[in-house]
Amino acid sequence: MDYKYIEQLIDSYFEGTTSLEEEHILREFFAQENVPEHLLEWQSLFRSEKELANAHLDERFDERLLSLTGEAHVRALPIPLRTRLRPLLRVAAFIAFAVVIGTAVEQSVSPQGEAPANQMAVQDELDADETTALDIRSAELQNDSVSIN
Amino acid sequence: MDFRTDILAHRDRLYRLALSILGDSAEAEDVVQDVMLKAWERREEWGAVEKPLAWLAQMTKNAALDKLKKAHHQPLPEEGSAQWHNPSLVTTPHHSEGIGLITRLISELPPPLDDLVRLRDIEGFSYAEIADKLLLTEDQVRVYLHRARTKIKEKYVKMQKYGL
Known part of the structure; x- marks a missing residue:
């Protein structure tokens, strides 16, 4: 088998001219078991790079960190919609209460408050009419009495 | 910034950085944990952090180099101690x-x-x-x-x- 392509890639790698894809090909090539003898000298290097590149922490690390910071508890308790809206509901309830109270007070004050001015005017008119009628009637009675006498 | 998405999400990159300096998986994990806890304690500064990964990477590198420096200055085992009789008991990187x-x-x-x-x-x-x-x-x-x-x-x- 011809390994010219791999040999060229190794040269390019050390010159710093390989692409990320070509570097991936090199690491995969050296990760296999059947590497030709004349290329074996590079196997440890590319395997070592691959091993470090794949190193990672697991979920237990996340759990430990979240428990140490207390973030786990904060996240574990979702806030219900009713609780989130509670301040808004309180304001709405207060406004509704204020409107009801305001209306009730207004209605209870109105009959003896603003209305009297109009009602008094009408009453004055009625009084005036009554006085005039009485005066006319009195004059008529006086005329009648004169004519009898 | 959010702890999970902007800090914890970088755990593997920071771990590999620490590992590439210390060469020891347990030590590298300790460094990443310390850095993340420090970042959490400094959460009031998060608003000023433009690139969380760069910020965390710098802290990780400094912490790993400090740890390496301290490890190099570890005193030799005392004469007659268990480590003196058996050098393999001296802590060595287990990578x-x-x-x-x-x-x-x-x-x-x-x-x-x-x-x-x-x-x-x-x-x-x-x-x-x-x-x-x-x-x-x-x-x-x-x-x-x-x-x-x-x-x-x-x-x-x-x-x-x-x-x-």
Whole structure:
């Protein structure tokens, strides 16, 4: 088998001219078991790079960190919609209460408050009419009495 | 910024960074944990952090180098102690031989060549991304990468031939 392509890639790698894809090909090539003898000298290097590149922490690390910071508890308790809206509901309830109270007070004050001015005017008119009628009637009675006498 | 998405999400990159400096998986994990807890304690500063990964990576690198420095200054086992009689009891990095090789090769590179190799060969970043992270031009990245890999090759060949 011809390994010219791999040999060229190794040269390019050390010159710093390989692409990320070509570097991936090199690491995969050296990760296999059947590497030709004349290329074996590079196997440890590319395997070592691959091993470090794949190193990672697991979920237990996340759990430990979240428990140490207390973030786990904060996240574990979702806030219900009713609780989130509670301040808004309180304001709405207060406004509704204020409107009801305001209306009730207004209605209870109105009959003896603003209305009297109009009602008094009408009453004055009625009084005036009554006085005039009485005066006319009195004059008529006086005329009648004169004519009898 | 959010702890899970902007800090915890970078755990593996930070772990590999610490591992590439310390060469020891348990020590590297401790460093990442300490850094993340420190980042959590400094959460009032998050608003001023533009690039969370760069911020965390710098803290991780500093913490790992501090740890390495302290490890180098560890006193020798006392005469007559268990470690003195049995040197294998002295704490040594428990990483695999594979990771130890690349860790050693990277650690012998001068800055910024060490960071450049970490970003390219371990994290798989493009030249443009590396240029952005290290405040270099893409041409500089190519030149430095060539220089870094030449040094790695020389050192690696010596290690293979003479076990140095």
